[in-house]
């Protein structure tokens with residue numbers, strides 16, 4: 225495997241603000257993340273985030289109400305592992321530092337940085353930092369710091385310790401996307417010996433605990449105050465490691481002895497091994513554009529860094545790169561990030577779905593709180609499964625999360641045929657969400673016919689709230705009803721009596737089918753497009769005089785009710801349903817819908833542009849597809865949303881993979897046929913990528929006039945493969961050329 229464009233450097237990013245660089249160059253492994261803080265000046269809000277390690281605080285409402293979410297859940301910002309103090313042996317501290325070069329190697333996961341350090345008195349030295357996070361051994365992080373004389377060439381004292389910051393609470397902000405106040409945890413630090421420090425942190429309300437260790441890897445060196453002499457003008461290197469234990473119950477302090485890794489190079493080998501696996505499974509090459517190639521590699525890298533791998537954690541909206549959105553998991557996972565895992569790394573996809581499954585009991589309780597007598601309602605935003613959305617119109621009202629999760633279960637099953645997962649977890653999730661829709665919706669009799677409707681919901685577009693019959697919600701709920709019938713059939717074929725264990729029989733399945741057939745899908749006969757909801761099209765458009773760039777994102781400038789009065793969308797909504805169900809509408813209708821909704825969409829949400837790119841590709845507008853794709857692929861590298869400092873836009877990173885795969889290569893699966901279509905724009909001379917479907921790894925290779933699909937490992941697929949509308953056979957040649 226020849227890997228090109230796998231190095232991200234300072235030159236590749238548009239912004240040099242410290243907080244921005246901390247996010248972009250953060251390292252993570254699904255368990256914990258280390259922001260790339262300046263090791264000398266640090267960051268007052270610290271730099272380590274542990275997936276699922278959080279604190280709660282009561283949500284204070286001016287006027288509360290029944291069923292309102294009760295508690296904030298906030299990921300904790302823990303001390304910076306990278307920090308160290310450097311001083312001359314005469315006591316002059318190197319307090320100023322300038323980051324002069326950075327290189328993130330996406331094939332090994334190592335981060336190399338160069339700094340120039342300066343004392344108040346003007347003495348300078350150079351410092352190189354190499355750091356890496358364990359990817360198989362996910363408790364470890366390690367770093368080496370090398371010092372070379374500058375205009376100062378004397379003795380140095382280097383000391384490193386986990387320092388508990390005095391002020392670790394987030395600063396309150398009017399931006400709802402930023403993190404909120406969380407109670408400070410209880411921290412204890414102790415030196416086990418001169419080379420090893422223990423840090424134990426306990427939360428006050430969630431009763432979680434983590435034990436971490438900071439240790440010295442350089443033989444005979446001390447953590448606190450190691451003398452070095454730069455007089456020989458050689459580089460002097462000190463190596464350190466940190467161990468971050470699992471999130472556990474309180475009163476469990478792990479013993480220290482076993483926590484030493486052998487060397488930094490062993491940790492780099494561990495990380496390289498993991499990344500080799502990732503690139504082997506999911507390498508994507510975009511020919512003709514190195515910048516884009518690098519961007520997509522970076523996005524895949526960050527997706528893998530962010531995803532919780534243990535089935536108890538998930539992917540936060542900002543991953544482990546920042547504390548924006550409080551470390552919460554949203555529908556972003558199922559609809560934007562999971563597809564990458566579902567099609568390249570099924571065990572990971574299963575773990576992410578399993579996380580949802582273990583929140584099912586809380587989802588059942590939540591449905592009851594919301595006055596729905598049967599079924600389950602998953603939390604809109606959460607860490608522990610409880611609803612943490614303090615603003616229900618753009619939170620709990622997004623009931624569509626239920627159908628999104630069901631959809632993701634269906635997609636996972638469609639290509640894995642993992643009936644065990646369905647029997648153990650998946651069926652129950654799809655059944656409980658279908659039951660929710662059944663009991664949440666209402667029949668509406670119109671003359672002789674009747675239809676099944678869903679009232680007072682918010683669809684994906686958060687600029688339109690509490691409406692009736694949101695097309696996206698209704699379409700996904702319809703699919704949820706259909707899916708239960710499909711999965712029931714799959715189970716029955718293998719285990720004829722098993723369905724009774726789930727408390728359903730033929731009459732229930734008939735009822736779900738009837739509901740699926742009658743879900744109302746709003747359509748405007750005038751415009752000949754699907755209607756976003758019952759009232760959207762009749763509202764006035766967002767006023768032109770409030771449309772200059774400084775008014776965006778609207779959510780930071782207008783009261784929600786002002787926004788809700790208008791026909792304005794934050795993100796793809798009806799079009800998102802069109803992308804998910806390509807066979808629902810003709811290309812002509814898609815074009816009409818696209819033109820219409822594009823005109824009223826602000827893309828204030830980072831979840832929007834990838835979908836516009838996919839659909840533009842599908843409807844034969846490669847220029848537009850490419851334009852949206854560029855914004856998607858490089859969103860955080862160019863700080864497009866201007867808030868990358870708070871963390872990466874993980875859903876968009878997943879969306880950029882989708883834009884290549886579902887957009888430019890037209891991938892979707894329907895009725896056991898895997899479809900591809902060549903929609904490459906002229907700016908991309910070639911696109912190759914891999915995906916795993918059932919037991920076979922396929923390689924897809926597109927260029928302007930050629931489309932190859934080949935089986936590179938595993939059996940010849942038994943499912944159908946269609947390229948540009950023709951069913952092809954991979955059986956004979958194991959590859960297809962258009």
Ligand code: BGC
Nearest residue numbers: 541554555556686829831875
């Ligand atoms: C979007 C939501 C998304 C959330 C977290 C919001 O701005 O409108 O769709 O789930 O961000 O990424």
